[in-house]
Amino acid sequence: MNFFEDNIYLIRAMSAALLLAPLCSLLGVFVTARRMAFFSDTIAHAALAGVAIGFLVGFNEPTFPMVMFSLLVAVAMFWLKDNTALLTDSIMAILLSGSVALGVIIMSAMKGFRGQLHAYLFGDIQAVSESELVLAAVLSLGVGAVVFGHLNSLTLLSAHEDLAHVSGAPVKLLNYLFVGILTLTVSASIRLLGVLLVTALIVIPPAAARNLSCSLRQQIVGSILCGLASGLGGVWAAYHLDLPAGPSIVLSAISVFLITLAISRFRPTPTAVAMRRKT
Amino acid sequence: MSSDDCPLCKHQLEGLPIAVSVRDLWVSFGDVQVLQGVNLEIPSGQLVALIGPNGSGKTTLLRCLLGLQQADRGSIQLLAQPQLANALPRIGYVPQRLNLEKSFMLSVREFLALRLKSTRTWFWQSTSRLDAELLKRLPGLGVEHWLNRPLAALSGGQLQRVLIAYSLLSDPELLLLDEPTAGVDTPGEQGFYELISAVHQVRRMTVVLVSHDLSMVFKHASWVYALNGSVCCEGTPEHVMNAESLKQAYGIHVSPYHHHHHSH
Numbered sequence: 001m002n003f004f005e006d007n008i009y010l011i012r013a014m015s016a017a018l019l020l021a022p023l024c025s026l027l028g029v030f031v032t033a034r035r036m037a038f039f040s041d042t043i044a045h046a047a048l049a050g051v052a053i054g055f056l057v058g059f060n061e062p063t064f065p066m067v068m069f070s071l072l073v074a075v076a077m078f079w080l081k082d083n084t085a086l087l088t089d090s091i092m093a094i095l096l097s098g099s100v101a102l103g104v105i106i107m108s109a110m111k112g113f114r115g116q117l118h119a120y121l122f123g124d125i126q127a128v129s130e131s132e133l134v135l136a137a138v139l140s141l142g143v144g145a146v147v148f149g150h151l152n153s154l155t156l157l158s159a160h161e162d163l164a165h166v167s168g169a170p171v172k173l174l175n176y177l178f179v180g181i182l183t184l185t186v187s188a189s190i191r192l193l194g195v196l197l198v199t200a201l202i203v204i205p206p207a208a209a210r211n212l213s214c215s216l217r218q219q220i221v222g223s224i225l226c227g228l229a230s231g232l233g234g235v236w237a238a239y240h241l242d243l244p245a246g247p248s249i250v251l252s253a254i255s256v257f258l259i260t261l262a263i264s265r266f267r268p269t270p271t272a273v274a275m276r277r278k279t
Numbered sequence: 280m281s282s283d284d285c286p287l288c289k290h291q292l293e294g295l296p297i298a299v300s301v302r303d304l305w306v307s308f309g310d311v312q313v314l315q316g317v318n319l320e321i322p323s324g325q326l327v328a329l330i331g332p333n334g335s336g337k338t339t340l341l342r343c344l345l346g347l348q349q350a351d352r353g354s355i356q357l358l359a360q361p362q363l364a365n366a367l368p369r370i371g372y373v374p375q376r377l378n379l380e381k382s383f384m385l386s387v388r389e390f391l392a393l394r395l396k397s398t399r400t401w402f403w404q405s406t407s408r409l410d411a412e413l414l415k416r417l418p419g420l421g422v423e424h425w426l427n428r429p430l431a432a433l434s435g436g437q438l439q440r441v442l443i444a445y446s447l448l449s450d451p452e453l454l455l456l457d458e459p460t461a462g463v464d465t466p467g468e469q470g471f472y473e474l475i476s477a478v479h480q481v482r483r484m485t486v487v488l489v490s491h492d493l494s495m496v497f498k499h500a501s502w503v504y505a506l507n508g509s510v511c512c513e514g515t516p517e518h519v520m521n522a523e524s525l526k527q528a529y530g531i532h533v534s535p536y537h538h539h540h541h542s543h
């Protein structure tokens with residue numbers, strides 16, 4: 001009993017890592033395949049403005065405005081892409097920096113919120129509340145069901161969008177669905193990892209898994225395992241060494257990546273050999 | 280002789296069902312009219328080439344056929360189906376290339392399994408089960424040797440074969456290929472057209488291929504449409520090659536056999 005009371009923050013943060021890290025790293029396989037890492041980074045940074053606006057209008061836990069603002073930025077990104085001649089990268093850079101600037105200005109102007117700003121930028125294991133854990137659990141089940149339920153179409157979509165369309169996949173719907181679940185996952189993970197670093201858990205685990213895999217199935221399973229190891233290891237280190245959670249998780253992920261890279265150098269998969277020969 | 284039709288050759292194809300019918304198709308991108316009233320009727324079982332210079336709208340036409348591009352006006356009917364959605368399952372499509380991210384580890388086995396109805400849930404199935412299903416249905420293009428490899432590790436020519444195998448897995452009645460040899464070296468290109476020719480002969484399906492490579496097209500196609508905004512010339516390869524309008528479309532003297540002999 002005492003153990004739970006004494007370690008309540010650790011247990012909450014560990015549970016959050018257990019739920020969210022596999023989710024980020026699962027989506028990450030498709031995010032990186034579809035070259036959407038910068039997109040996911042933009043969504044994450046947009047969340048900061050959402051948080052600030054939430055505090056400004058009186059939310060104690062601004063999860064709802066944070067998610068809504070991220071979704072809004074995602075929609076704005078699509079609209080600008082379709083209706084202006086701007087380069088996609090420029091659109092994202094504008095929205096990303098704009099959201100961060102807005103968020104930081106609002107939170108600096110309000111008294112007593114500078115500490116919160118730090119927690120949202122870099123993640124805070126003490127910040128994970130019970131309601132956020134419930135959200136993370138629901139999200140894990142929901143996103144897992146969506147991804148594995150549409151794995152064929154999602155895979156095909158990542159390989160070639162037109163081919164997916166001709167093969168009968170509902171491409172437009174899937175694109176929106178994917179952006180939707182990515183936005184929810186990214187914003188839910190911000191408490192743990194922080195706005196600045198959340199994308200690391202989407203990009204690094206699939207890259208680490210790639211070093212050791214010869215198939216997409218291996219990459220998906222490997223990515224989830226790498227994500228889990230980084231998340232749990234990072235939270236553990238953050239708690240015991242009193243480090244900020246986000247950077248601690250990111251360094252764990254990079255350690256995992258370096259280990260897989262070293263293994264692949266010493267014992268390359270047949271695939272790695274073939275690909276090296278090709279380039 | 281009028282350069283725009285060839286009554287003799289067209290006559291031989293009369294009576295066959297129509298696989299692709301396009302009527303008065305107009306497409307524009309902004310101010311640019313890419314297709315200006317395209318009309319064509321492709322009888323079943325033909326190997327047809329759509330040729331034309333860059334910007335002539337041949338890829339746009341193919342994208343319209345597949346529902347990837349909206350037309351301003353005009354109508355398209357594939358395999359005599361009023362709705363494209365009804366025809367799509369009977370159509371195979373081979374895109375130009377995949378442009379795959381190198382970090383994506385999708386293997387040839389997994390990619391091909393996506394096209395099999397019986398392996399809807401490839402992720403949960405054993406490799407041996409997938410292989411058994413695939414080997415039963417693979418058209419024997421040699422792709423079975425590469426099942427373990429990721430798509431991103433294949434050469435251009437190998438990838439083309441895998442894409443064709445993928446499209447043949449559903450036994451299409453109509454196969455559409457978009458500039459299939461872009462990014463393939465010349466010997467690979469030759470092999471590719473021979474392969475398509477063989478597949479066409481064995482399966483007796485309709486093949487429509489978009490190409491700017493005249494020499495290969497003239498060797499293998501049974502009917503050629505020269506496109507330049509609209510169909511400016513159609514007929515057998517020999518007929519189209521000599522047509523005045525094709526020379527105008529390309530703006531040069533066209534000699535499709537110049538790769539092979541220079542005797543004349």
